[in-house]
Each structure stands twice: as structure tokens, then as C-alpha cells.
Amino acid sequence: MLSSAKAPSLAPFEWVALGGVFAIGTAAALNPATIADGPIICPIRSLTGLPCPACGLTRSWVFATHTQWTDAVTANAFGVPLLIAAVVAAIVAVVWRVRDRPTPRLEPLLRRPAVMGAFALWAVYGAVRMALAA
Template sequence: MSATPGAPPSRRLLAGAHTRAASAWVAGTGVAAIGVAALLSPATIDDGPVLCPFRAVTGLPCPGCGLTRSWVQLVHGDPAASFAAHPFGAVLMALVLALAAVVLLAAMRRRPLPDFEGLVRRPWLVVLLGGWLVFGVLRLVSEL
């Protein structure tokens, strides 16, 4: 857990509840974003406004630029266009759906929700996040 070892048990429980609530919030927000992607049209997604504050200010892409287009293309059945928009889009969507399934199953079985802090510290996820950031830096440098 994220609480310090000498913290009273109630504080440790509160910290655990906080990271468990985070997993439900991330799963719910992610599923809502997938729902929004399903409502958007792939034909008009490239003509929409710039949603990324970094890109709006600098004109350069951040590591997440293209994820909205990627998810829209993916939910509308075009994995090639999804990959072209952002190569990590399908991976992120799969992770969101997997987290949502785990949270839903835990809630249905009346078990504790997964500890989000523990999930994001898994070595394979750290490597994936590192790859995503390397991709973002390389794309940014290629735009300069």
C-alpha cells in the first residue's frame, strides 16, 4: 500500500480504499471514453478541434496525441487506421477493457476492487509505459 509502514491501521485502510476507488474511476472513465469514440464518426474525426493542450500551445504532438482518432477508428472496425493514428491505441483500449472487467467482476462478487497503485507498478506495465514515452519523444523529435 502507499501508506507509510508506521502509519496507524485506519490511515493504511484509507490509503488502500483510495487506490481501489482509483481503479474503478479509471475503468469507468475509460469505458465512457470508448462510448464517446463509438459515437464519433471516423469520417469527420480528423477535421475536429485540437483537444490536446500541449499541441494547441506548441503545435507539436504529445505522447497521447492521436489516441482519440485511434479509438474511434478501432471501435468502428478499422484496426489499420487505428494503428496509423496511434500505435498504442489498441493496447490502451484493451487495458481499459481488462481493468473494467476486473472491477466489474470484483464488484459482482463483493470482493475488494483491485489496488490501482499496485497495478501500475507491474514491471510489464512500466515497460509498456516506457515504450509509449519513447514513441512520444521520437515522434516529437521528428516533428522539430
């Protein structure tokens, strides 16, 4: 007889954490020796030829998951901190789920001054990269 137990639904924070885990797993499965030869998937770079703030994040994560730290930072300086944030989010989501606590809400986290400052710094970084590439 089939169980009528309903699978627990995921909170938005858990979906973000799950997406991070999937991205980390994908990055670890890719070969860092061939990652630079791939197609340009960024629409901004395809249209303008200039790198957006997110350009290089995939390569950065691939290099980082293979402990090639210099290449990771060179690909995108925000790649390693973002990778660390994804790992922390996954750990928090699992621990809070195991302890049967509600996960953090995304909106208040994103409105924290440190997070907003990091986004602003990332935007400046992207603008500088675009200016230097022009």
C-alpha cells in the same frame, strides 16, 4: 417510504474502469469520417505544433471502435492496447464487484515492471514522434 440503503462507493480502480467505459462509448458514438477535422485539443500540440505521446488517442479509439484497425494504429500506436486495457479493467471491475471482492489497488498495479516498461516505451514513442514532426 424512502430506503435508507446507501449506494456502494466506487474504489479508484472502478473509477478508472468507469472512465474507460465512458471513453469507449464516446469513441463509438463519434463518426470516424469526420474525426480528423476536429479542433486540436492537446495543449502541447497547440503551443508547440508537435504531437505529444497522447496525441491521436481519441482518433485511435474512434477508428478502433469502428474496426478501422490500420487507421487506429496510424493515429497512435498505443491506442489499441490502451483500449484493450480499458475493456479488461471494466470486466475485472464488474466481475470483482459481482463476486463482492475488493477491486485491485491502482498503485501496486502501476508499479509492476511491465506497466512501467509500457509507460517508458510510450514516452520513447512520443519523443520519436515529436522528433520526426519537428
